[in-house]
Amino acid sequence: MRFISTRGQTPSVTFSEAVALGLAPDGGLFLPETLPDLSAKWQGWAKLSYSELLREFFSLFATDIPAADLARMAAAAYTKFDHPEVAPLRKLDDRTWVLELFHGPTLAFKDFALQFLGHLYEYQCLTRNESLTVLGATSGDTGAAAIHGLLGRAHAKIFILYPDGRVSPLQERQMACTAADNVYALAVDGTFDDAQAAMKTIFEDQEFRVRHRLSAVNSINLARVLAQCVYYIWAWLRLPEGVREEAEFVVPTGNFGNVLAGWLVRKMGVPLGGLRVATNQNDILYRLFTTGDYSVAEVRPSHAPSMDIQVASNFERFLYFAENCDPARVRAVMAEFKKTGRYRFANLDRDNFTASRASDAEIEAIIRDVHARYGYVVDPHTACGFKGLATDRPSVVLATAHPAKFPDVIKQAIGRESTHPTLEALKTKPLEKHRIAATVAAVRAFIEAHG
Numbered sequence: 516m517r518f519i520s521t522r523g524q525t526p527s528v529t530f531s532e533a534v535a536l537g538l539a540p541d542g543g544l545f546l547p548e549t550l551p552d553l554s555a556k557w558q559g560w561a562k563l564s565y566s567e568l569l570r571e572f573f574s575l576f577a578t579d580i581p582a583a584d585l586a587r588m589a590a591a592a593y594t595k596f597d598h599p600e601v602a603p604l605r606k607l608d609d610r611t612w613v614l615e616l617f618h619g620p621t622l623a624f625k626d627f628a629l630q631f632l633g634h635l636y637e638y639q640c641l642t643r644n645e646s647l648t649v650l651g652a653t654s655g656d657t658g659a660a661a662i663h664g665l666l667g668r669a670h671a672k673i674f675i676l677y678p679d680g681r682v683s684p685l686q687e688r689q690m691a692c693t694a695a696d697n698v699y700a701l702a703v704d705g706t707f708d709d710a711q712a713a714m715k716t717i718f719e720d721q722e723f724r725v726r727h728r729l730s731a732v733n734s735i736n737l738a739r740v741l742a743q744c745v746y747y748i749w750a751w752l753r754l755p756e757g758v759r760e761e762a763e764f765v766v767p768t769g770n771f772g773n774v775l776a777g778w779l780v781r782k783m784g785v786p787l788g789g790l791r792v793a794t795n796q797n798d799i800l801y802r803l804f805t806t807g808d809y810s811v812a813e814v815r816p817s818h819a820p821s822m823d824i825q826v827a828s829n830f831e832r833f834l835y836f837a838e839n840c841d842p843a844r845v846r847a848v849m850a851e852f853k854k855t856g857r858y859r860f861a862n863l864d865r866d867n868f869t870a871s872r873a874s875d876a877e878i879e880a881i882i883r884d885v886h887a888r889y890g891y892v893v894d895p896h897t898a899c900g901f902k903g904l905a906t907d908r909p910s911v912v913l914a915t916a917h918p919a920k921f922p923d924v925i926k927q928a929i930g931r932e933s934t935h936p937t938l939e940a941l942k943t944k945p946l947e948k949h950r951i952a953a954t955v956a957a958v959r960a961f962i963e964a965h966g
C-alpha cells in the first residue's frame with residue numbers, strides 16, 4: 516500500500532514514511548492511494564479481541580512492516596488501558612449506547628492514537644538506529660497524551676511547551692508528574708500562542724531540526740486517524756443486529772479527526788448507519804455541514820476545551836474525496852481558505868453527515884439530564900454529543916474523556932465531583948516542571964542542554 520498527498524504534489528510514500536513525515540512536503544495530508552474494501556472482511560472480525568482487530572486493520576495499510584512486528588506492537592499498544600475491552604460499549608437504554616474511549620492512561624480518546632503511535636515511533640528509531648526528539652506545544656490534552664505515548668520509549672525524547680498557569684492543574688500533573696527521564700514538561704512564561712510561535716520558529720530552523728531529528732506531535736498524522744478507525748469497527752460489531760445498520764454514531768469533534776475516522780470506515784464498506792458532527796460553541800464544522808459555509812471565527816473558550824478549535828485541519832482529507840479525489844481542486848479551496856479565512860461550498864456532498872452544536876449552558880444542562888435519567892456522568896465533550904439526540908433511530912455517543920478530568924463543570928452541573936484513581940494518585944506525586952521564558956532562544960538552549 517502506498518500513500519498520497521491530498522495536494523497531489525508529493526510522490527507516493529510507504530506507510531512508515533507517511534508516519535515519519537506527518538505532514539506531506541507539499542503541505543497536504545497523507546491518504547491511502549486506494550481504500551481497502553472491508554465489506555467482505557468485517558464478518559470475520561466479530562470475535563477478535565481489540566488488539567487483534569487493531570492488528571488486522573493495520574495489516575492492510577502498514578504493508579512495509581513485517582507481520583510479526585506489527586502483531587507485537589498491536590498486542591502492546593493498549594496494555595496501559597484500565598478496561599479489558601479497551602473501548603467498552605455501554606448500553607444506556609434501548610436506543611442509546613455510549614462508547615467509552617477514556618480508559619487509557621490520560622483518560623481521553625487521544626490515547627488510542629498516541630499510545631500506538633509511540634510504538635510506531637520507537638520501532639522506527641530501533642530499526643533505523645536513529646533517535647528522535649519530539650517537540651510540541653499544547654493547551655492541555657494532546658501534550659499529556661503524547662507524553663504518555665512516548666513515556667520511557669527507547670531513543671525518543673519529548674519536550675512539551677505549555678502556558679504556565681493556564682492549563683488545568685490536573686492536565687499539568689499528567690504532563691509533569693511522570694518521573695520518566697525522556698520527558699520534559701516546559702512551563703512557558705506566556706500564552707499558548709507564545710509557546711506555539713516559539714515552537715514553529717524552531718521547526719523552521721532546518722539545521723537545528725535535522726541535527727536534533729525533530730518531529731512534531733502531529734494531529735494530522737495518518738496513523739492517528741487510522742488508529743481511531745478501529746474503535747468504530749469494534750463498536751459496530753458489538754451492536755445488536757438490526758441496530759447496526761440504523762445507529763447513528765455521534766462524535767464530539769473539533770479538528771475533524773475523530774469523526775473522519777468513522778467516515779473512512781464507512782467508505783471502506785462497514786455500513787455504519789450515520790455520523791453526526793457534534794461541536795461546542797466553536798461551531799465551524801456545524802456551520803459547514805448545515806449551510807456549506809466554511810469560515811473561521813474567533814475561538815471562544817468553552818467548557819469543552821479540547822474542541823475549542825476553529826480550523827479543522829483533518830477536514831482536508833474529507834475535502835479530497837468530496838472533490839472527487841482531484842488534488843487541484845483541494846489546492847484551490849485551501850488556497851482561498853488560507854487567503855480569506857472562508858470558503859463557500861455551493862453544493863458540498865454532505866454524504867449523510869448531520870451536525871449539532873452545544874453552548875456552555877446546554878453542556879451543563881445535558882450533564883445534569885443524563886445523570887438524572889441514567890445515573891451516568893458524562894464529561895463536557897461527551898455532553899455535546901447528547902445535544903438533540905435522535906428520537907427515531909438508535910445512537911452511539913462517543914465518550915471522549917472521563918468526567919473526572921473536568922471536576923469544576925461536573926460539580927456545577929450535578930453538585931458533586933467525579934473522581935478517578937489515576938487522577939487522585941497524581942495529586943501526591945512530585946511535580947517536575949521546567950519554567951522557561953517564552954522565547955525561541957530559551958527553548959533552543961533547553962533542548963541543546965537536554966536533547
Ligand SMILES: *Cc1c(COP(=O)(O)O)cnc(C)c1O
Nearest residue numbers: 768769770772773821896915916
Ligand atoms: C481532542 C478531543 C476531542 C476532539 O477530537 P478531534 O480529533 O479534534 O475531532 C474531543 N474530546 C476530547 C476529550 C478531546 O481530547
